[in-house]
Amino acid sequence: MGGGVVALTILSGAMLSSFRESEPAAENTAPVVRMTLPAANAKFQWNAMVNYTIHVNDKEDGNSEYDEIAPHEVLLQVLFLSDSAQLQAYRSERSKTEPEPEALLTMTTLPCFNCHTANDKLIGPSFQQIAAKYPYSASMEDALSKKIIGGSLGTWGNIPMPPHPEVQAVQAKEIARWILKSNKDADHFYLTGISGAFKTRMKPVKDAGKGVYLLRASYTDHGLKDNPQQRKRGQYTLMLKN
Template identity: 45%
Template sequence: MRLILFIGSLLMACFYFLFSLSHPQIQENRPPEITITAPLPNHTFKWNSILPYEIQVMDFEDGNSEYDEINPNEVLLIVRYLKDSSELKPYLKGRSNTNYEPLIQMGSSTCFNCHKAKGKLIGPSFESIAAKYDRDPKTIELLASKIMTGSSTVWGDEKMPPHPDFLAGQVQELVLWILENNSDPNNDYLAGVKGAIKTKETATDNEKGILVMTAIYRDHGSNDEGQNSIQSQNTLILKNH
């Protein structure tokens, strides 16, 4: 009888072992913690000024931004200027439907090494690109091809290296996002755990002004494929002084 029970237990253990090999469990991924640490929540801003910012990211799997364990280009700050508090609630509500996937892909690639939303870096600003090109399908396809294969002499002597890691469909979505989100002077976005925002130069007489800062980070998941990655964000609302 004991022998039968032993053999039964052994067979059951073998079954569970073989089942685990054919059905590997994905380790649970903990969401990242992201915080805008500067400016402080009670801070105000002034027009035509420099506003420094800092962001901290802590993730159980990816690491801590304070120890340079997080790729700074994957930490994104989205800035939106609002005329007054009456625009705040509609903006926050509408923002929940915004697709940030192309922006996150840009942070995971090398885009922010050469470009930024406003102002020239090595390459042209995304604002300049949006002003130069239309959003028609042929233009989007052309720009996507230039990103994937590389280009030169379009914006001067600087050469853009190829980006073969992107899929054609991904690049077209990225191009469309750039053209759609960089023509509004009230929008800005930056990459990095620290930096500075150049606030708008002027405001209308009745414009009290609100600055909405949203920091975003998507972790790499708990496995190599990043299938269970989690995105977290933190929002800070500043009023004009």
């Protein structure tokens, strides 16, 4: 029309395939985690409650402000150090992006924290009570993992522990190992939820006024719909001073 020339380019099947392969693959975005309470570098009191609030925003999973993030999948690691000078050694041993134990990530997908907490009896015993009662051994790990899957009654009272048949044997062993090995230190524990509170320890007999609490909130997302294995983690760390 009008004497113009129309040029057509015909792509072969091989060229189309090459074009598709060159398209950038969708990439999961890491969640953004922050704590709005307590304030960073705030002072803490001995033997007192500390309230915390965590906010999570993830491009794929949603926003905690709109109840789009499951609260039990949000973790808060609480660590007390008697001297702030220990911080450098702690950080050199553990990377700032250190992932949470695989057992903990599995537990956040289960109702574990509905019945158990780190250091206080809830419906069931605390993880610290379990670790104190049962010294770690391979046989104890095996016995506890079977109770996680099959349930139990009578060990800690008359309230039964419900079975969790959806948990694989390997996962149950990881959870049992974490409970027995990683819950012997009352100054280092985990909590779940976007809000809550924990109690600080009693004042040490020899207190030099240098104690600090290190709080690390984290959330591991669910990856992309077509690639759930591509999970990413966001975290936020703050310190409370004595």
